[in-house]
Amino acid sequence: MKTCIVAIAAAMLVASAFGAFAQDVKEILAPKGKLRVGVYYGSPTSMLRDHKTNEVHGLSYDLGEELARRLNVSFEQVNYQRISDVLEGMKAGDVDFTVSNSTPARAVSVTFSQHLLTIELGYLVTTASPITTVADIQKPGLRIGVTQGSTSQGTIPKLLPNAIVVPAESYKRGIEMLEHGEIDTYATNKPILFEMSDQMPGSRVLDGRWGEEHLAVAIPKGREAALEYIQHFIQDVQTNGLLAQSVERSGLRGTVKAK
Template sequence: MMGAVLEQGDTLATAIPGVLSVAINYGNPILAYRDAKGSPAGVSVDLARRIADELGLACQLMTFDAAKDATAAVGNGACDLGFFAADPARADKVAFTRPYLAIQGNYLVREHSTYLCNEDVDQSGVLIGVGRGSAYDLFLTRTIRKATLMRESTSPEVVDTFLRLGLDVAAGVRGQLEADAARIGGLRLIEPYFMLIEQALGIPKALEAKLINRLDHIISRSLADGFFAEALVRHGVEGAALMAAKSE
């Protein structure tokens, strides 16, 4: 198991010397995916490697299919770093940096559905498919009053489950829903989005005092120098907005 990162002057070391263990979540295809060789790729992978390089450490990627599993690995110290939505339900064990990216969370329905706006969805008897433990699952758990959430194991499976089980609505990140709608046909997004999912870096709570400021600095510089913008273009990411760079 990867241990805590310790500060030693201007250098950092892990319990396994020289290695930063990073959780990569395939459940958010905006940030991570498997390339043609089955290896992890995406914005979060690029940023993980940049951070490890900045800290003078090798980068070890540990992959997960769902946000809840990646978050748990960081929260219990099995990984030193991860990429998550900064949701308060995760804040007891995970400390978050400043956000760097905002992703839209939308509802998807069948083309001829009578649900035309977000308010139409929260009605008694409506079944909403969500990815278990995802940022929008946590958000909807707090905000939905009448409809019922049907939790699928991972976010990329939500639309297929929505169709297979005859659910009324699928909830997810806009990019994934748009890709599924194009693949399947006969589906449409409800506009506007029901939430903005702010993406941040997450580290074990015990490391907050030692690492947050340094990671915030790396994020700010990566926004200012075009690193994030170039990564979004390189990986064909749409439906996500970069946060404003802050002067330091």
């Protein structure tokens, strides 16, 4: 009997501690009483709209909704034009959660979880382009479009020093630049390239890759006390099918590997 009482007391103590921990995590991750999820339109890694069902999906959007549900706080979508703007919003204190390529440069300003997914980086060309392989991109003088403020903007000049890098303010502008012949190709992660290609009949995402992006959950600096909770959250959605469902609903393409 005494052993049973001790066991029950210990269980109650653990439950009480867990409840207090959960409450602390809520206050850390959602200090405004809601989870402000930073998203940018047009990428399955962030947020896009299914034109058939009119539903909104994307890794940042879906995982943000799930985390808000678990924290028992409201979900607030905070819109930006591109990922660099989302991260600036996080630095400014306007965003609590997003999914981003976890680079050392970005880790200076935000805190990342372990890797969520790994995706390929590639190139998009128009139907009339003479470029047929990744090797063709090595030709000097090619005009390569990249998203302004993206990791690609910083990487492509080092990878292809003889190329002309042309920043675009958004993926929509990138499509216009390709269609109007202002650039020869567009470089970013393949999930975005496939979304762009869907809007450009006959365009091609080239086979092969020039690198990888390691996506992770990003939270503001100073909230590292909640990182263990985020790590368990990531492990859970990777194993219980929620991440796979989000990938499928978002139509995320481009050699996606769970880590």
